[in-house]
Amino acid sequence: MKYLYNYPLPPQNYLAEEILLGIILINPDIFPNIVPSIKAESFFLESHQLIYIHLIEIYKKNKLHPLELLYYLSNTKTLYKIGGINKIMEMMKQSQIFISSKNINIYTKELIELINNDYIKRLMIQYGYNIIRLAYVKQFSSYKLYNKASHYLNFTVKQIPKENFKNFQDLIGDLLLNIKYKEEKKDKKIQYSQLIKSGFIEIDKLTSGLPNGDLIVIAGRPSMGKTSFAINIANNILKHSYIGIYIFSLEMSSKQILNKFISISSNISTQDIILNNINIQQWHIIQKICNELLKTKIHINDNPNMSIDYIEYTSKLLKKEKGNIQLIIIDYLQLIQVDNYKNFNRTQELSYITRKLKLLSQYLYIPIIILSQLNRSIETRTNKKPILSDLKESGCINYKTCLDLAIYPNNYLNITKIFLIQDLINIKCVINKLTKRYSIYNLFINPYIKLLLQYIFNCQTYRLVEIFLTHNHKYLINNKWYRTNNLLDNMIISKYNIRYNLKNNYYLGNIFFIKYSKVYDIHMIEYLNFLCSNIILHNSIEQDADIVMMLYEKEHNEIRLNNEKILDIILCKNRNGPTGSCELLFSPNSTIFKNIQ
Structure with a gap:
């Protein structure tokens, strides 16, 4: 048949x-x-x-x-x-x-x-x-x-549907156990929450430790001590707990990282350890520290050609096999590769990487610390104190610019409304799925919109569309992202019409320098780009981060005894609490960060 x-x-x-x-x-x-x-x-x-x-x-x-x-x-x-x-x-x-x-x-x-x-x-x-x-x-x-x-x-x-039916035996048993061991559970929760602390008093006061599921960015110029700061955090954690830590090091070898751990714990110069320039007393100290490190659950991967997919795969696999990985440190963002076969430029790749890391931290429910470089534009400024938009591949929008809010609730409805950013702070759209209408009402200031001061450029098309952006924000041009300071006259920028789902191209007319003005850094939750006057703009890297810390050394910084110097740790973004800054002592010889007494 x-x-x-x-x-x-x-x-x-x-x-x-x-x-x-x-x-x-x-x-x-x-x-x-x-x-x-x-x-x-x-x-x-x-x-x-x-x-x-x-x-x-x-x-x-x-x-x-x-x-x-x-x-x-x-x-x-x-x-x-x-x-x-x-x-x-x-x-x-x-x-x-x-x-x-x-x-x-x-x-x-x-x-x-x-x-x-x-x-x-x-x-x-x-x-x-x-x-x-x-x-x-x-x-x-x-x-x-x-x-x-x-x-x-x-x-x-x-x-797979979960059973929703429970009998009184199960319910009453759970109730009595919860009441009896309620205090013990509280103590365990408090004890567990105290495990993931950076070890720096002022930072922990602001961030309440390293929250699970958060992506934490530590940024700074080269040779500022980013890697040493991250290893100091890991070393402080290992002093008080035996949680697992995984370090992806794309810049340093595993031996260099081990030398830093030993130097931080022993207060012996890394140079002396590398050159074997140590005395008998120091040798005994190093032996004791190595015995302690052998008891820790720390893993180091120093493959210099890691991709974001490899990092995701390895992290999930290690978390599944070991089960005790509670912190991931990645050094550093700009060296991570992307396994793709499309014509993506580096800007799009970095945005993709940070979004994947954020999703990974939420999936594993552990904090992920990623180190990042800052823009070289700091060197051209009079005030070299870093700000949030100094993260690589980022930018801000002028407060008078119109922003197009495309709202997609469950992919059923598409409503677009144009607002001025200064009005956007105090409004919120609410959509009724049945009547397909939207309403606007007042609400408190959105914590995801940050006010900054930056130099503003006015970019005009031949159809008299104007956008006011900072020098480092990006436009979509021929499927690639271009910063404002790299634009030329008659370049073709992409414009998107939401109503008809069409992407059009327009010639760029004039670019004018306007003034030093207030700008807004807008947090986009789901997407890597957004619309401004229907023109496609890029979403900044720092939008995916929950906490952003920047290392900054003041000019004419006093060098203390033992070549120690004071570094400012600027908390530019903190989704879990207030922002601020604090000072730490840094010893370049032993790469130790310490609280200022």
């Missing part, structure tokens, strides 16, 4: 789907118990998915009835797609035999389990097929393949 279909059909049970939908129509009172246990995607046939979605909609309006379902399907012009009235009648007929039974709840639960099991199997087949196809792509790295497979598995786990 020859089959018309060469492959077996995906796992499905359309009969169970029809019976379940028929039971809901005949006995609507049972629907509240069904909704949490099954999703529309679990149904195999598209007609059944449409019926279930419409049942949920009329249930929300307290109109769950077969006639209401027919009216609603007719109004949305989907009644013909699902098979018409005959389809609804047929489902109700098939379910009649179950309605008179006393065990209807048991039957519906078994039907739901059948449908959900088939849905999970279909997902696994589809994802497995995707992984097989990706495995045949030669340019696709094994790290990306692992990350993709891990993502598929995690998504599938989330689709």
Whole structure:
């Protein structure tokens, strides 16, 4: 016998789907118990998915009835797609035999389990097929393949319905245990929260330690001591706890990092350790420190050619195998590579990297410290104190510029409204999904909009569109990002029309220097770019960071005894609390950072 279909059909049970939908129509009172246990995607046939979605909609309006379902399907012009009235009648007929039974709840639960099991199997087949196809792509790295497979598995786990039914034995047992051990749990939480501290009193007061799930950027000019500062933080943590720390070092070798750990703990110059210029007493100190370091759970990866996919893959794998990794340090951002095969410039790659690191920190629920360089534009300024926009590949917008807010709630609605940034601070859009209307009301100042002072340039197109940006903000030109200070007359910039989903190109007319003015640094939560007067602009790297700390040495800094000097640690951004600054003593010889007494 020859089959018309060469492959077996995906796992499905359309009969169970029809019976379940028929039971809901005949006995609507049972629907509240069904909704949490099954999703529309679990149904195999598209007609059944449409019926279930419409049942949920009329249930929300307290109109769950077969006639209401027919009216609603007719109004949305989907009644013909699902098979018409005959389809609804047929489902109700098939379910009649179950309605008179006393065990209807048991039957519906078994039907739901059948449908959900088939849905999970279909997902696994589809994802497995995707992984097989990706495995045949030669340019696709094994790290990306692992990350993709891990993502598929995690998504599938989330689709498996959890049991919502609990008896009194479980509830009362949990209640009594919670009451009895409430104080112990509090103590354990406090003790655990105190483990992840930087060890610097003033910094911990501002940041409340290193919060889990946060991306922390430590920035500074070359030779300012960024790596030493990060290793000092790790060393302080290891003094008080035995948590696991993973260091990705793209600049220094593992031996250099080990020398820094020993130098910081022993107060012996790194140069003396490298040249073996130590006496007997110092040798005993180093032996003792090495014995202590052997007990720690610290891992160092000094591969100089690491990509963001390799970092993500290794971190997830180590977290899964070891289970005790509580902090990741990466040195440094600008050396991380991207495994892509598109015409992306370095600006887009760095934005992609920081977004991936932020998602990784949230996925692993641990803090990630990333070191970064600052712009060389600091050297040209009179005041060389770093500010947030001095992070590489970043910029700000003038307060008089109009910003286009594209709002995409669950990909169902697209509303665009133009606001001045100075008005944006005190407003918020709220969207009603049913009426598809938006309203505006006052609210407190948005913490993700930061006020700064910068030099402003006015860029005009031949169609008299004006944008006021700082010198280091970027435009999209021929699928590449260009900074304002690299623009030339008659260059073609990209303009996007949201209403018609079109991208147009316009010639750049004139570029004028305006003045030293106040600007706003706007935090974009989901996207790597945004629209300003319909022109596509770039989202800054620091937007992904939760905490940004910058190292700064004042001019004419006094050199204290033992060649110690004072460094300012400027907390430019802190999503968990206030910003500010503090001073630390830094010894370049031993690379030790200390609190000022």
